[in-house]
Amino acid sequence: MIEIADGVFVRRHAELDLTLGFVVGSDDSLLVDSGLDPALAAEVRPSRIVLTHNHFDHVLATAAFLPCEVWAHEECVVDERVLVERAKYYDEPFTGTLVVPTHTFRESVTLDVGGRRVDLHHFGPAHTSHDVVVHVPDAGVVFAGDLVEQGAPAQAGPDATPSNWRHVLDLLLELDPRVVVPGHGDPVDARFVRDMAVPSGN
């Protein structure tokens, strides 16, 4: 865990260069994406997990953190396709316990994490139909999920909407972040997001 702002942490993983987020309030905490590694549950006990989107590398370890609330956009579907995607990526069969979101929202919602405000936003389809941006206003930190990648180009699969990507990033930048945490790679600044190449249309 690397502290990037007061009580705001990122955890970097060699596997897929994945980046998770952790926000700590007084006697409460929130995890941004559960990731692939259930061992993290031995270190942190968040009362809430926010899933930025339903790709396997962001949701597979959720069960390890139960009991906790699982927040996502209302269009975030966590079903067996997640396991199929995982199996395809590593070219090996895979089974696991999937956890569906317990709490959803449509446009935005404000959470209280131990006295600390955390806003969840959905700015429209881009990387997926249901990307969630997590904003910690008092720290100037935005967790962008896979809307932003550092060290590799942003990825658009068949479930992406590249034509709306730049618009979504413009709305993210209106939050005026000091630090933007990508779904993969190291934290970046607003300029990186302004200048990054978005995937071309599919």
Ligand SMILES: [Zn+2]
């Ligand atoms: Zn993704």
